[in-house]
Amino acid sequence: MSIVKTELITLDKIPDSLTEPFRVEATVLRLDRIHPIISGNKWFKLRFHLEQVQHNSNRRIVTWGGAWSNHLVATAAACLEYGIPSLGLVRGERPATYAATLKEAEDLGMRLQFLSRADYRNKLVPSGLLQDGDWMIPEGGYGELGAKGAATIASHFEQDQYTHILCAVGTGTMMAGLIQASGDKKKIVGIPVLQGAEALRNSIQELVDPAHTHWSLEPGFEWGGYAKHPEGLIQFMNEFYVLSSIPTDIVYTGKLIYAFLSLMKDNYFPFESRILLIHSGGLQGNRSLEKGRLSFG
Numbered sequence: 286m287s288i289v290k291t292e293l294i295t296l297d298k299i300p301d302s303l304t305e306p307f308r309v310e311a312t313v314l315r316l317d318r319i320h321p322i323i324s325g326n327k328w329f330k331l332r333f334h335l336e337q338v339q340h341n342s343n344r345r346i347v348t349w350g351g352a353w354s355n356h357l358v359a360t361a362a363a364c365l366e367y368g369i370p371s372l373g374l375v376r377g378e379r380p381a382t383y384a385a386t387l388k389e390a391e392d393l394g395m396r397l398q399f400l401s402r403a404d405y406r407n408k409l410v411p412s413g414l415l416q417d418g419d420w421m422i423p424e425g426g427y428g429e430l431g432a433k434g435a436a437t438i439a440s441h442f443e444q445d446q447y448t449h450i451l452c453a454v455g456t457g458t459m460m461a462g463l464i465q466a467s468g469d470k471k472k473i474v475g476i477p478v479l480q481g482a483e484a485l486r487n488s489i490q491e492l493v494d495p496a497h498t499h500w501s502l503e504p505g506f507e508w509g510g511y512a513k514h515p516e517g518l519i520q521f522m523n524e525f526y527v528l529s530s531i532p533t534d535i536v537y538t539g540k541l542i543y544a545f546l547s548l549m550k551d552n553y554f555p556f557e558s559r560i561l562l563i564h565s566g567g568l569q570g571n572r573s574l575e576k577g578r579l580s581f582g
């Protein structure tokens with residue numbers, strides 16, 4: 286039943302030349318490989334929602350997102366493949382021309398409804414738009430069912446092989462799943478890509494068993510905030526690709542890898558640490574950059 290190819294997931298080592306001086310090893314879990322659009326963690330966060338709706342013929346999926354949301358377009362693509370109608374509630378007025386993400390969501394059959402920022406914030410949807418049987422997925426796929434799906438990421442690597450797992454954090458849903466799936470012997474470290482780590486910490490706390498304390502957020506690598514991608518970040522992503530052949534995205538995984546190398550250089554990881562970095566996908570978001578700025582695909 287799976288529409289993504291999880292058999293394409295690989296574990297790619299970060300070149301020893303980068304990590305050896307700090308006496309650690311690092312490996313990247315390439316979830317970006319499973320599907321060009323339903324990429325990386327979005328599939329894992331959606332899978333149990335899709336399962337719920339799949340067996341119910343008069344259901345529709347309704348979800349929320351901004352104009353650049355990977356979650357919206359991933360939901361559109363997954364719904365198309367499952368034959369489930371979808372409605373995207375988009376933050377902000379309808380733009381004169383759609384950016385790549387929105388256009389793609391619409392091309393994939395998602396109906397889009399634009400809400401003013403105030404209405405979006407207050408979750409005010411025009412009356413008549415929603416139907417009985419609509420299956421609502423919160424913004425960014427946040428929530429317990431999403432976290433439960435993200436926890437299944439852990440079946441794609443050997444738990445005992447690693448002392449640390451690092452992931453990029455948007456809503457915190459993927460990180461919550463990884464925390465739930467991991468034993469207390471390993472530490473889960475989240476790199477927020479947007480400002481406001483305190484609120485994020487609370488969002489994650491709400492999704493995980495309070496007995497789990499083996500996790501932390503390491504803010505300071507936002508590069509100005511969500512979807513900000515200064516030249517320095519782009520340059521770093523190009524350099525890292527030359528060294529590792531691993532492509533990264535401007536919103537999440539570029540910041541993740543940069544944060545990892547910075548933390549490593551600050552001796553954040555004890556000697557002999559074995560670190561797993563989650564490549565959570567998002568490469569399609571790079572299309573918003575002008576051509577040629579990235580040296581890879």
Ligand SMILES: *Cc1c(COP(=O)(O)O)cnc(C)c1O
Binds near residue numbers: 327454455457538566
């Ligand atoms: C959405 C996304 C994230 C963030 O996931 P959350 O569960 O919202 O924290 C991380 N990486 C990529 C590539 C994403 O698209």
